[in-house]
């Protein structure tokens with residue numbers, strides 16, 4: 001240990017007060033202004049979070065939520081305004097230990113080091129030292145075990161952190177935050193990568209911790225989660241505070257209206273099907289199988305039809321969709337796109353056969369962040385840009401400008417790098433690319449993950465339009481809102497298609513089928 005570094009904190013015991021809010025602000029931010037060059041990310045924004053509550057912060061992409069988190073966690077200082085914890089001014093930015101004792105944020109992207117064990121991650125930089133000033137690994141392990149059991153986290157401290165699943169990783173990060181003394185935890189889209197059962201476990205854990213006196217700020221684009229787990233909600237729009245209200249007293253339509261600034265449109269399941277039975281199918285999948293992932297998968301997507309492929313995280317739905325577009329190869333069976341059999345495992349072959357796709361992880365597979373919108377959106381259509389492999393810039397920009405208009409991408413122009421766009425607009429670029437070559441088959445994997453309520457409506461509306469023009473659509477997702485407009489939904493469970501559900505389903509039926517419950521029992 002370097003001189004001056006702290007030794008390990010004792011594990012603070014959970015407070016023994018009730019679940020209800022004590023009414024005192026655990027954190028308060030007022031008059032917060034934060035500018036990034038010409039962008040005003042927060043414009044006089046405020047939030048008050050009282051001890052014991054689970055407080056939701058919602059708003060469209062770019063509303064200023066992440067910027068507020070960085071101000072509340074001391075990663076950035078506001079240009080104006082003030083943050084207090086329990087009535088006292090926030091620590092200096094450099095005093096990281098003081099911040100850690102007040103607040104922690106569990107991000108979507110892990111902050112733990114995969115090559116170290118859980119114990120090492122928990123007590124990194126604050127090891128026990130014996131008289132010889134050597135690290136006492138037994139001590140570290142013991143303290144880690146103590147900490148994990150204090151907060152009922154069922155993980156072996158000796159496990160390499162890289163082996164943890166998302167759910168375990170989040171629990172470990174929460175325990176680490178608590179071990180520094182923080183009783184206020186920010187969860188930034190914690191359910192984004194979890195399936196239904198894991199979300200329920202996370203919510204149970206949040207409720208337990210609430211009872212033990214922990215206060216949460218919960219950021220999510222899933223409004224049903226806000227209604228399920230939160231007592232208070234604050235809405236930000238265009239860098240400003242719009243409303244703070246008890247969740248129970250705020251109808252969903254009013255919440256959406258506060259987020260969007262307009263009355264909410266209802267997405268219904270009543271769209272007439274645009275399936276064209278006279279045209280050849282857009283996709284035929286026959287006895288597709290891949291060791292360990294899925295097996296015996298057979299289905300068709302007709303021209304103009306929208307078919308959902310639903311299922312929990314390990315159901316195989318994503319893998320099947322990825323096989324269709326050539327991101328992986330099956331071990332048995334075959335895939336036919338618009339009557340052609342592309343070479344298995346080849347994305348270019350699938351695209352050439354007439355597929356367009358929106359991949360699961362837009363950050364890794366969807367776009368090249370530092371490349372311009374124009375280059376990203378036209379990446380899959382070089383043949384339309386110029387002859388002999390030469391890119392015609394004028395044509396590229398015209399094509400890209402058409403896409404920017406068509407998908408209402410908010411940007412100053414096609415030259416902006418995609419990394420400069422908000423989540424919803426980044427996803428529109430990915431969609432623009434998927435549609436660039438007028439595909440016969442459009443495959444979408446979790447197309448609205450991390451996308452705000454209005455961009456979601458817009459993207460799903462585009463999918464409907466695309467189907468109406470005769471394109472077959474396959475949507476692999478566990479988001480009910482993505483699946484509502486499907487003509488039918490195939491449900492996968494443990495690698496097999498177990499149900500086919502026609503349009504007009506009730507949420508609980510689809511959820512039950514995804515959890516593997518027999519609907520006919």
Ligand SMILES: Nc1ncnc2c1ncn2[C@@H]1O[C@H](COP(=O)(O)OP(=O)(O)OP(=O)(O)O)[C@@H](O)[C@H]1O
Nearest residue numbers: 036039041060061062063064065066067068422423
């Ligand atoms: N480091 C930065 N540099 C420049 N602009 C930024 C920076 N961070 C945020 N912004 C801009 O500030 C505004 C608010 O962004 P912020 O990330 O806080 O929104 P958000 O509500 O968290 O959105 P999302 O739901 O997409 O995560 C956006 O216009 C964003 O582009």
